[in-house]
Structure formats: structure tokens, C-alpha cells
Amino acid sequence: MGRKIGYARVSTIGQTLDVQIRTLKEFGCEKIFREKASGADAERVQLKRLIRSLAEGDMVVVTRIDRLARSTFDLFAIVRDITQRGAQFYSRAEPWADTTTSTGRLMLAVLGGLADVERDLIRTRTAEGRARAVELGVRMGRPPRITDAQRDEIVQRRRSGEALKAIAVVFGISVGTVSRVSTGADSHKSRKKKVSVGV
Numbered sequence: 001m002g003r004k005i006g007y008a009r010v011s012t013i014g015q016t017l018d019v020q021i022r023t024l025k026e027f028g029c030e031k032i033f034r035e036k037a038s039g040a041d042a043e044r045v046q047l048k049r050l051i052r053s054l055a056e057g058d059m060v061v062v063t064r065i066d067r068l069a070r071s072t073f074d075l076f077a078i079v080r081d082i083t084q085r086g087a088q089f090y091s092r093a094e095p096w097a098d099t100t101t102s103t104g105r106l107m108l109a110v111l112g113g114l115a116d117v118e119r120d121l122i123r124t125r126t127a128e129g130r131a132r133a134v135e136l137g138v139r140m141g142r143p144p145r146i147t148d149a150q151r152d153e154i155v156q157r158r159r160s161g162e163a164l165k166a167i168a169v170v171f172g173i174s175v176g177t178v179s180r181v182s183t184g185a186d187s188h189k190s191r192k193k194k195v196s197v198g199v
Helices: 018-026 045-053 072-084 102-135 148-159 164-171 175-183
Strands: 004-010 031-036 059-062 088-091
Touching: 004 018, 004 045, 018 031, 031 045, 045 072, 072 088, 072 102, 148 164, 148 175, 164 175
Parallel strands: 004 031, 004 059, 059 088
Antiparallel strands: none
């Protein structure tokens, strides 16, 4: 039998981990990784350390699933990482979330299916948002680095004989960009203002 390793998390600095830590210790956790970070924060340093420290037979314990993950997809990904290391996962508040049992393993499989659906929905919403933006004439991609007025100035400077490199230094752009602007290959007159697309 491996170790019981706890994971406790709160979202803000002002919240306390005391209740979670007490519950995990009562359950027999030998070590508890403590995190003060939003569930949406991908850089949960302590969670990553916990997973790296796992050995075969260990069990990761949380007081509630929402202390571990922010979504079905996130939960499945984390539990998958845990089980791939030969360890198990258990939630005190949700007895079904126990990968040592056949029911728990079934639930993990169901979570995997739900995660796929969630990922497809996100992809679909993103595609629909982009399509709506294109219909409205919104330009996708990075915003322009120089304004139309600056482009006009670049053209005038080139016509006056100023060197490409000198112009590039002034405007903080590449020589290639200066060349394209001055020859009309990168005309920006018809570009529309970029807006963000919600999903």
C-alpha cells in the first residue's frame, strides 16, 4: 500500500486551508500539498509538484473535486495524469470518485467521454465566433504594428531617398516591412479594426 497524499487549494490569499488540511490529516494523509491559486490558473505549481512526486500505489486525496479541477475536462486530465503514474485518486466528499473501485474507474471513463464533448463544444463555439466575425468584416490575427499615418510617412521617406534600415529603426519594424509598405505590397487602407471574439 502506497502513501496517502493530500491536495488542498483555496482561490484567494484571504481564504484559509485549515478545514481541508484537518480533514486530509484525519483521513491519514502523510503529506499535504497546499495551494493558494484560482482553479483557472494553469500554473498550479503545487499540484504539478504533487503529480511529479507520485509513486506506484500512492493515493491522491482531496476534500472535494472542485478543490482539484475547474471543469470536467480539467478533472479528467488531472486524474489521468495521476493514474498514468500508477497512483489512485479519491475525493472525500464524492465517494464515487475513487479509482480503486470498479465504480470509480467507470466514472473516470464517463468523465473522459464528457471531457471530449466539452472540448468539442468549445471548438464549435470558437469556430462559430470566428465565422460571425468574418461575416461582420472583422480582421482576424494580430493587430497592425503601425498606423495608416505612419505608413504614409514611410512612403514619403522612401520617396525622399531615406534608407530602408534607417526607416526601420525609427518605426521599430523590420526592413522587410518597410520595403513592403513603401512598394504598396502591404497596403493597410482597407484594413478594419480588430476586435476580440468571445466564445
